[in-house]
Amino acid sequence: MGATFDYWKLTKTVLFYALVLVIVVVSVFPFYYAILTSLKSGTDLFRVTYWPTSISFDNFRQVFSQGAFPRNLLNSVFVASVTVILALFLAVTASFALSRVRFRGRGLLLMTILAVSMFPQIAVLAGLFEVIRFLGIYNTPWALIFAYTIFTLPFTVWVLTTFMRDLPVEIEEAAIVDGATPWVIITQVFMPLMWPALVTTGLLAFIAAWNEFLFALTFTVSNETRTVPVAIALLSGGSQYEIPWGIIMAASVVVTVPLVALVLVFQRKIVSGLTAGGVKG
Amino acid sequence: MATDAMAPVGTAATPKIRSELMLQRVRAARWFLVPMMIALAIVAGWPLTRSIWFSFTDATLNDLYGAEWVGFGNYLRWQVLESGTVRYRGVLADPDWWNAVWNTVRFAFWSVLWETVLGMIVALVLNAEFRGRGIVRAAILIPWAIPTIVSARMWGWMLNDQFGIINDLGMKLGLLSAPVAWTASADTAMTAVLIVDIWKTTPFMALLILAGLQMIPKDIYEAADIDGVHPVKQFFRITLPLVRPALMVAIIFRVLDALRIFDLIYVLTPNSRSTKTMSVLAQENLFQFNNFAEGSTQSTLLFLLIAIFTILYIWIGKVNFEGGDR
Numbered sequence: 001m002g003a004t005f006d007y008w009k010l011t012k013t014v015l016f017y018a019l020v021l022v023i024v025v026v027s028v029f030p031f032y033y034a035i036l037t038s039l040k041s042g043t044d045l046f047r048v049t050y051w052p053t054s055i056s057f058d059n060f061r062q063v064f065s066q067g068a069f070p071r072n073l074l075n076s077v078f079v080a081s082v083t084v085i086l087a088l089f090l091a092v093t094a095s096f097a098l099s100r101v102r103f104r105g106r107g108l109l110l111m112t113i114l115a116v117s118m119f120p121q122i123a124v125l126a127g128l129f130e131v132i133r134f135l136g137i138y139n140t141p142w143a144l145i146f147a148y149t150i151f152t153l154p155f156t157v158w159v160l161t162t163f164m165r166d167l168p169v170e171i172e173e174a175a176i177v178d179g180a181t182p183w184v185i186i187t188q189v190f191m192p193l194m195w196p197a198l199v200t201t202g203l204l205a206f207i208a209a210w211n212e213f214l215f216a217l218t219f220t221v222s223n224e225t226r227t228v229p230v231a232i233a234l235l236s237g238g239s240q241y242e243i244p245w246g247i248i249m250a251a252s253v254v255v256t257v258p259l260v261a262l263v264l265v266f267q268r269k270i271v272s273g274l275t276a277g278g279v280k281g
Numbered sequence: 282m283a284t285d286a287m288a289p290v291g292t293a294a295t296p297k298i299r300s301e302l303m304l305q306r307v308r309a310a311r312w313f314l315v316p317m318m319i320a321l322a323i324v325a326g327w328p329l330t331r332s333i334w335f336s337f338t339d340a341t342l343n344d345l346y347g348a349e350w351v352g353f354g355n356y357l358r359w360q361v362l363e364s365g366t367v368r369y370r371g372v373l374a375d376p377d378w379w380n381a382v383w384n385t386v387r388f389a390f391w392s393v394l395w396e397t398v399l400g401m402i403v404a405l406v407l408n409a410e411f412r413g414r415g416i417v418r419a420a421i422l423i424p425w426a427i428p429t430i431v432s433a434r435m436w437g438w439m440l441n442d443q444f445g446i447i448n449d450l451g452m453k454l455g456l457l458s459a460p461v462a463w464t465a466s467a468d469t470a471m472t473a474v475l476i477v478d479i480w481k482t483t484p485f486m487a488l489l490i491l492a493g494l495q496m497i498p499k500d501i502y503e504a505a506d507i508d509g510v511h512p513v514k515q516f517f518r519i520t521l522p523l524v525r526p527a528l529m530v531a532i533i534f535r536v537l538d539a540l541r542i543f544d545l546i547y548v549l550t551p552n553s554r555s556t557k558t559m560s561v562l563a564q565e566n567l568f569q570f571n572n573f574a575e576g577s578t579q580s581t582l583l584f585l586l587i588a589i590f591t592i593l594y595i596w597i598g599k600v601n602f603e604g605g606d607r
Contacts (some may be wrong), residue, residue: 016406020413023403024420026480031423033446034435048449094317097310109314116325118591120541122560123584126335126567126577127328130345150324157317176302182309211428213544214560218568229430233548245438252431263426264419271418274485275492 031256038249045246059250068223069251072231076255079144079227080209084202086145087152091201092194095160096186100172110161117154121214124150132219143219144227148212152205159204159273163197164190200273203266207259228255329584335577342573355578372578377562381579385558388474388546389539395479397532400486405520407487408494421484429481433548436477440464467555474546474556478539486531493527494520533594540587559583 037045041056063069097103098110128147129138137143167190175189216227223231232255235248263270336355340348357371372378407418424432439446440463451457463473497520505515543560550556559579567576 016409016411019402020406020411020417023406024417027420027424027484030432030435030439030480031427033439034431037438046444048444048446050446090317090320093313097313101306101310103307103310109318113321115588115591116321118537118587118594119325119329120560120580120583120587122541122543122563122580123587124325124328124332125564125580126573127331128324129567130331131323131328133345146324149320153317153320153324182306182313207426211430213430213547214564217547218564229428229544232434233430233544245441245444248434249438252434256427256431259426259428260423263422267419267422270422271488274488 031260034249034252034256037246038253040246059246060254062247063250063254067231068226069228069231071224072226072228073255075141075225076210076227076229079141079148080206082141082145083148083152083209084205087149087156087205088198088202090153091156091160092191092198093186095157095164096182096190098157099161099164101182110158113154113157117151117158119150121150125214125218128215129218138219139221139225141225144212144216147215147219148209151212152209155208156201156205159201160194160197163194167193196269197273200266200269203262203270204273207262210255210259332577333581333584335574336581338574340573340577342568342571345573348574351574355574356582372575372582377557378559378579380554381557381559381562384471384556385540385542385560388471388478388542388556388558389536391475392478392482392539393532393535395475396483396486396535397528399479399483400490400531401528403483403487404490404494405516407491421487424481425484427481429544430548432477432481433545436473436480437464437549440473440476464550464553467553470550470553470556474549477549478542478545481545482535482538486535489531489534490524490528493524493531496527497523530594533590537587537590537594540590541583559586 036049036052038059039052039055039057041058044054044056098106128150132138132143132146135146137146171189171193172185175185180189210227211229212227213229213233216230217233220226220230226234228251232248232251235251236243335345335348337350337352338348339351339354353371355371357369357373359370360368362368403421407414407421427435438444440448442448442460442462442465445460445463447463448457448460452460461469463469501519501523502515505519510518541560542558543564546556546558546561547564560583563576563579563583565576566572566579
């Protein structure tokens with residue numbers, strides 16, 4: 001009896017770790033393969049290998065030397081950073097009001113914000129195009145910063161509101177007794193406590209803005225104003241048989257490595273932020 | 282939820298000074314909210330109104346302001362021919378539109394179904410205590426962190442018909458008898474899209490389900506173990522019912538997201554009729570084929586569909602709109 005029980009336990013353990021291995025390999029392999037491909041050159045590219053055979057940085061050199069890719073990278077960094085700063089700036093005060101002050105219509109307002117965050121982007125595309133042309137920012141990074149507010153702002157407000165709601169009442173009461181105005185409470189009392197939440201929401205909003213495609217495709221039209229996702233999507237050769245896969249993979253690796261590094265460093269914070277905001281990157 | 286909003290402010294009899302303070306806070310709150318509300322009105326409210334308005338006009342990309350009202354003509358209009366037959370026109374009579382609707386629904390159904398099942402498996406694994414759990418959690422975050430466009434291109438290369446590693450692997454393992462043109466062939470294009478989407482989004486699902494699993498008190502399982510309840514029965518009788526609220530929210534969230542899919546399909550299977558979704562069709566009509574009014578009509582219809590699901594989400598999710606005590 002004892003022996004068979006142990007066999008059963010062993011089988012279970014082996015199966016469990018096999019499952020774990022499958023999950024890890026399936027998750028990581030495509031990225032590993034992209035790196036592998038980006039390090040190949042010439043005809044090596046068209047021989048399927050599972051391990052690196054030779055290493056060449058030709059593709060990376062080409063990505064940075066030809067075309068507007070460095071410019072696209074700068075555009076992406078600029079657009080995503082400004083979008084996040086703007087969203088956080090507007091969201092901090094708004095979420096204070098939404099989480100700490102009881103007023104008529106608060107539930108309705110929160111519901112509206114949640115609804116906006118679930119908007120299909122396509123539903124506002126035509127109207128946004130009109131506004132952006134009216135403002136004269138079509139085909140500039142500002143068009144994207146403007147448009148991205150539609151998803152970064154509701155998300156940051158929503159997450160920061162949930163976070164602020166959980167801050168203890170006592171801290172605020174003490175500040176009120178000392179005669180602090182709401183503005184002072186936000187800047188002097190809450191802000192120091194909110195850094196972790198601000199970093200998490202800022203990071204998630206940054207990733208969302210960095211990855212956005214539909215608006216970037218529609219509101220920018222020249223090589224110099226595009227962001228990286230559009231640049232990578234539109235990288236192509238003369239025909240479908242000349243797609244420069246090596247260069248595409250090198251560009252993909254360049255834009256993904258910083259993200260993966262950030263995500264792994266801030267793992268715990270991101271997981272808690274994701275589950276609080278229920279957002280998809 | 283709406284009744285919460287209507288609840289009288291300060292139900293208990295409050296001292297005069299306290300209510301003075303309250304008034305000051307409410308006034309400050311108003312000012313704090315104004316910038317955000319203006320921003321949302323400009324980037325969301327107004328564009329949405331205009332998009333819907335365009336769907337009732339004959340607007341074109343180059344002439345937005347000269348557009349004239351055509352009523353429901355873009356949705357459905359008909360013409361009685363001399364022979365007596367009625368000819369229908371408009372988006373609702375357009376086979377391309379219904380093809381896109383069908384593709385979108387099919388995609389949403391299969392992707393969310395698979396993501397839920399696989400996400401549940403991954404979440405159960407991550408909920409168990411074992412060595413290397415941190416590594417697994419880090420690993421599953423990688424697909425989530427990779428931009429959709431990048432994953433579309435990565436998989437596009439892996440699924441390449443001549444040099445792709447998936448065909449190579451399939452042939453070596455004897456699963457495929459001949460290389461498959463995954464993204465190009467009409468039969469497999471949707472499968473290719475589904476593979477990539479499931480790969481990319483299962484981690485998100487797993488993390489949401491995991492958060493739900495971790496809320497279940499451990500002693501329930503201990504009690505069940507003592508009673509000798511089989512683990513499979515434990516899963517269906519304890520885990521599933523208790524994780525259901527978290528699961529429902531995650532599913533509806535994913536459905537909303539799947540219904541508006543654009544980027545993956547646009548990049549992985551360009552111009553394929555068998556994968557073209559509502560978003561892709563609407564974007565093409567708006568900005569590439571110069572059918573601005575038709576594109577607006579399609580985007581409005583998609584908005585309506587998603588609005589229904591959003592209401593469902595808020596209703597089923599019973600999202601808590603109540604703040605702290607003040």
